[in-house]
């Protein structure tokens with residue numbers, strides 16, 4: 001049977017870049033015969049919120065549970081819906097309810113893309129950030145006591161389970177083991193965060209025992225950020241808790257030119273639930289409506305989706321097409337070009 005894909009453009013430039021991903025998917029469908037059933041969905045958007053007062057219908061989980069994957073644009077329209085409402089009402093529900101415990105973000109410097117780091121060339125930067133995606137520092141546990149008084153106290157807990165930590169470490173070791181360099185870098189802060197982070201390091205050591213061939217290096221998050229900028233060629237696979245991974249996976253793409261290139265996969269590797277594929281960027285209200293958003297992050301996210309669904313040849317063709325268009329143009333403005341979203345998207349589909 002075909003892969004069933006829920007297609008959710010969401011808000012802002014999500015609605016502009018999604019058609020370019022669909023154009024690329026149409027091209028691989030025709031070239032490789034990849035069987036796809038695309039199911040368009042207009043909720044999980046601030047437009048839906050404006051109509052109903054909710055980001056999603058009550059039976060959203062039922063509607064999506066039978067899907068093999070979710071292709072997602074971006075959510076957020078802060079002029080009408082506060083960001084914590086739109087995010088917690090959609091994307092964070094998907095991540096948590098569908099147990100998408102891996103957030104995988106490739107970071108790569110392409111030929112033809114000006115690198116903000118001096119002296120870097122394509123090949124110097126090519127790594128994966130593996131972020132824990134369901135627990136850690138991002139919780140709703142805590143509160144404010146004595147609010148509004150001199151005694152005001154705020155407390156917010158971090159939750160790290162052995163199950164949740166081991167499974168993200170295992171995934172990262174597996175990724176490292178499948179790549180030529182056989183290297184894993186682990187983000188920590190065990191000098192300052194003196195309970196959870198030494199524990200996290202201990203779980204990393206325990207998992208390392210199963211992968212003795214992998215070289216492991218631990219870095220405190222502060223120096224790790226510096227090394228992303230100063231020595232990006234050091235990295236191959238980097239694993240981090242939810243907060244540290246969030247920071248690293250914005251910093252990484254920033255080192256490779258523009259956020260308009262960066263894709264991400266929110267994975268439930270066991271496939272008990274659909275996984276979700278989306279650009280790292282948001283809805284970009286500042287450029288929405290002009291047709292100038294870079295479609296590459298969205299197209300690359302769709303390629304990651306096909307890879308996860310076992311369609312490696314289709315993934316490779318999409319990535320090769322992206323490489324060629326970045327090297328030769330047409331390019332959107334964030335890449336120093338003049339092309340529209342549709343012109344760049346059409347060029348990618350053409351190459352496929």
Ligand code: NAI
Nearest residue numbers: 074075076077078083260281282283284286287293294334
């Ligand atoms: P953003 O990623 O939407 O935009 C940041 C900057 O990057 C803007 O100047 C924008 O024009 C530029 N940019 C982003 N994507 C681009 C692309 N494809 N091509 C060219 N330029 C691009 O982040 P911001 O402004 O912090 O948030 C805007 C809205 O998006 C908020 O409502 C926020 O909550 C939401 N958001 C949603 C995310 C998601 O759906 N996963 C992730 C990040 C933000």
Ligand code: MG
Nearest residue numbers: 246247249250
């Ligand atoms: Mg982020």
